[in-house]
Amino acid sequence: MIFAIWLLSGLSLFPQAPRDDPRPAVGRQLSEFLTAASHSPASADDKRVFAAFFADDVIYTRASGVVIHKSDIMKSLDEAPNAGSPTSSYTGEDVDIRRVINDDHVVIVAFRLVQRMSDGTVNQYRNTGTFVQRGGRWQAVAWQATPMPKP
Numbered sequence: 001m002i003f004a005i006w007l008l009s010g011l012s013l014f015p016q017a018p019r020d021d022p023r024p025a026v027g028r029q030l031s032e033f034l035t036a037a038s039h040s041p042a043s044a045d046d047k048r049v050f051a052a053f054f055a056d057d058v059i060y061t062r063a064s065g066v067v068i069h070k071s072d073i074m075k076s077l078d079e080a081p082n083a084g085s086p087t088s089s090y091t092g093e094d095v096d097i098r099r100v101i102n103d104d105h106v107v108i109v110a111f112r113l114v115q116r117m118s119d120g121t122v123n124q125y126r127n128t129g130t131f132v133q134r135g136g137r138w139q140a141v142a143w144q145a146t147p148m149p150k151p
Helices: 002-008 023-037 044-053 070-076
Strands: 054-061 088-099 106-117 122-134 137-147
Touching (some): 023 044, 023 088, 023 106, 023 137, 044 070, 044 137
Parallel strands (some): 054 137
Antiparallel strands (some): 088 106, 106 122, 122 137
């Protein structure tokens, strides 16, 4: 009887292996991604960062509401910027990375994306991403960007 109560209470007779905290690794990937996104045109290294960041089956809902996939993201990196258009740099603020309860291979990332344009314009977005660990690496499988109202 005591054994059954112990198992039902969530305790285990066998010690569990400690779980690695995914937040530092996913946080580094996010930082590398934002740095790569700030380069225009994208270098070969930037493209590798994007390719590693997004899973092949990612579903990305842009701030405009348009849904795109990895092939669209990668293709956009080859587009030349318009001459004379402002360049952008990106930072992530208020970053919150959480492991999904009872699943060591899924984390949710939410943060405020700040886009600073070379013409002085600042845009902000709330971004949320779902990362899955596959083959020992974390990749975004879902991404949502929502524009924040101007103050």
